[in-house]
Structure formats: C-alpha cells, structure tokens
Amino acid sequence: MATSDLKYSREATGSYLTKVTELIWGGIAKNRDRFESIKDEPLRGSILILGLALLSCVADGALRRHIGLSHRRGLIDGGGAEVTVFDVTQHGAKADDHTDNAEAFIQTWRAACDSGVPAKLVIPVGTFLTGPVVFQGPCKSTEPIVFEVQGNVKATSDLSEYSSGQWILFEIIDGLTLNGGGAFDGQGGAVWKYNDCHQNKQCQPLPSSIKLSKVKNCDIHEISSFDSKYFHMHVTDCSNIWVHDVNFTAPANSPNTDGIHISNSDSVNVTSSQIGTGDDCISIGQGSTNILVSQVFCGPGHGISVGSLGKYNNEEDVSGILVTNCTLLNTTNGLRIKTYAASQPSQALNITFKDITMDSVKNPIIIDQKYGSRESEPSRVKISNVHYQNIKGTSTSDVAVSFLCSSLVPCEAVELVDIDLAYIGLKNMTLSGSCLNAKVTSGGTQNPACS
Incomplete structure (x- = not known):
C-alpha cells in the first residue's frame, strides 16, 4: 500500500472513530441524570466498558476495511x-x-x-x-x-x-x-481446430x-x-497432491484434452472422480513416483495410461504406480503403458492394475512400445514388474490383451491374474491375447490367455 493511501486510511478511520466516540458519549450525556442515578458502581462501570468494547470493535473493522486486510x-x-x-x-x-x-x-x-x-x-x-x-x-x-x-x-x-x-x-x-x-x-x-499436433511433431x-x-x-x-x-x-x-471428487469433461473427439497429466511428481493421489475426455483420462508421465488412482470413472477417452515415455532425452524413471477400483466405459484403450520407439534409456517398473471393470472397451490391456512412431529402432524404455489383477468386463476388440514390447529390452516380470474379458464386437471373432517380447506369468482365470 502506498504511503498516501495509508495516510488517507488513517485519516478516514480517525474521522470515523471520532464520530462514533461522539455518539457514544453523546448518548451518555443525554441520559446523564439516569446514568448518575445508578448507585450500583459495578453496573455503571459495565456500561462504560460496553461502550469502550463497541468502540474497539468499530475501530478494528474500520481499520481493516480501510487498509484492505480483510x-x-x-x-x-x-x-x-x-x-x-x-x-x-x-x-x-x-x-x-x-x-x-x-x-x-x-x-x-x-x-x-x-x-x-x-x-x-x-x-x-x-x-x-x-x-x-x-x-x-x-x-x-x-x-x-x-x-x-x-x-x-x-x-x-x-x-x-x-x-x-x-x-x-x-x-x-x-x-x-x-x-x-x-x-x-x-x-x-x-x-481445438488450431491443434495440429496429430500431424505436426513440432506443433505448439x-x-x-x-x-x-x-x-x-x-x-x-x-x-x-x-x-x-x-x-x-x-x-x-x-509432491503430496490429493485430487478427489472432481468432474472433468470434454467431447470424445476433442484433441489432447487429457483429464490429469502427471509428470516429475511424487505422491499424487487421484480418487473418487469422473473424467471423460478426448484423450487419456489420466496419463502418468516421466519422473512420476508413488501414484495412486482409485475409484475413477473414465469415459469417454483413451483410458488410463502410463506414458507416453521416451519422447525426450534424459527422462526420469516411473515407479510405484497403483491403479485400482476403477471403471472404464466406451474408451479406446483400457489400461495402457506406452513408450516411443528409438528412445533414450529409462524405466517403468512396479506398476499394478487391480480390480478394474471394463465396459465396451477397445484394447482393454495394452503395452505399446512403438507408440506414435514408425521408427524401426526399438524402444529403450525398460518395463518390468507389472501386475494385472482381477480385470473383468467386455472388449470391443478381439485382441483384448496386447503386449508389444521392445525387442532390445523385453518386458519382464509381467503378471496376469484373474483376467475375465468377453468379446462384444460386431465381428464374429474369438477373443485372443498377443504377447510379444514379454516374459509373462499367469494365474487364475485367463480369458483370454496370452500367447
């Protein structure tokens, strides 16, 4: 606040308080006989104290209004x-x-x-x-x-x-x-019409x-x-971010309208929310650690993704990801890990997808290490210790489990437990799984099995 403003505030406040003081003492003067007739000294003192208390409250409020504190x-x-x-x-x-x-x-x-x-x-x-x-x-x-x-x-x-x-x-x-x-x-x-990132790699x-x-x-x-x-x-x-009970929406054809994108952050929790967009409902990018996604309803959109990874040099690792108790409806992907081909080395590890419901989802379970690229050189992003547990629902694609891992650094310690998906596509096809360059262990229901 400028000195002139403060001077004005003090002068205005002082003038205001003078008027209030005159009113208080004026009221006592007009009723002097009644006031002096009060023999009870404590009572007379209480009246004076009440007047001073009122003056104090008025002073505080007036001062704060004039100096803009509150x-x-x-x-x-x-x-x-x-x-x-x-x-x-x-x-x-x-x-x-x-x-x-x-x-x-x-x-x-x-x-x-x-x-x-x-x-x-x-x-x-x-x-x-x-x-x-x-x-x-x-x-x-x-x-x-x-x-x-x-x-x-x-x-x-x-x-x-x-x-x-x-x-x-x-x-x-x-x-x-x-x-x-x-x-x-x-x-x-x-x-949105000015977004040309789908065809221009140098887009703004x-x-x-x-x-x-x-x-x-x-x-x-x-x-x-x-x-x-x-x-x-x-x-x-x-760090230490909680996002819950939010509602993020955009049309299914709106470009790059990710619901929440996380990067270079630790301890981010997204829970009890509804997200429907034209891209990933949640995308977990490079340098993300200890991320929780729980009770999120996703759709429309491109699903819940780890990545994309490997687009830039010197990316930090992704680890400690838990996605649980979520529902995906009419999304183009379900649970996805995506990395670019010809990338610099990094890692994505210790990732768990658990207790997920798929409703009319295309590509329910997918690892794509040639994402967004036609490069022949393989990705150098190492994916390991990934768990899919209790994934149920319906798929609109006949390949419900698709692992396209790097030939240079194959996916390791990938676990599929209790996978139960049904095909509801328009074609008369049998549901299948495809696992390339991936070391997979399985347990419980396997529908479809990884081959």
Missing part, C-alpha cells in the same frame, strides 16, 4: 484457526462474462498470500472471464491457503494472449486447497486449463473442468 472474518478452518476471506469482487472482479478479471484475481491473490494470516480467496457465484493468470507463492501464512471457486471461471479464447502453456497456474506453494463446487470453462471448442500445444508446478501439500476437490483447450490439469514437479 473482507470478512469469523470463519474457522479445520484446525480451529480463524480464516480471513478475500473476495475477488472487492478487488474489482466483475461477473459480467465480459470483463477480463486477470488483474483483479492477481491482486486478490497477492493480498491473501501476503497477508500472513490463514486466508481464503473466494470467487463467488457468477461467470468471471479471465485470460491467463499466475497464482504464485510462497505465501506467508503457515496455514494452507484456500482457493474457493463458487462460480464459473471462463477462459478467453484469443490464443495470442497465451504466451505460456497454461491458463491457470499455481506455482511455488506449500499448502493449497482448491475447492468450492465451481467450474473452470476452458472454451476449448473455439480453438494449446494451453492447459490448470497447472500445478512446484506445489506441495495440496488438496483439490469438488471442482469441475470442462472443454479444456489442452490438458484439464497438469501436475508437474509436485
């Missing part, structure tokens, strides 16, 4: 601490579906993040248009900052405004809660809707994202 107080967080609320409309945001609110959002964030008190930023009910915006930490409070979206945050559709790869960026924050029951509208339908990706970068200890729940221009959510260089 907009509402009195909320209590889960730990019992009082939370200060920072409402974007009090920093100039307008829910008129026309005004670009990026500056107002940033001002509100800075006020909340720099306040040093337990803080909650609120985007209230209404439609708030905004271009790209960065919510950057670190924040000064030791308590997690809450970002509560009650309304609809709508992206601008002019791609020239997006100089980086995301629309909403949260970065360098330790302790963040994103919730509120509201939605992020990426306006992807207006720009469209901006993702929400990106977390260098964020720790984050809880995201009860939000929606629809029609993202690119990924709905990208989690990178993060």
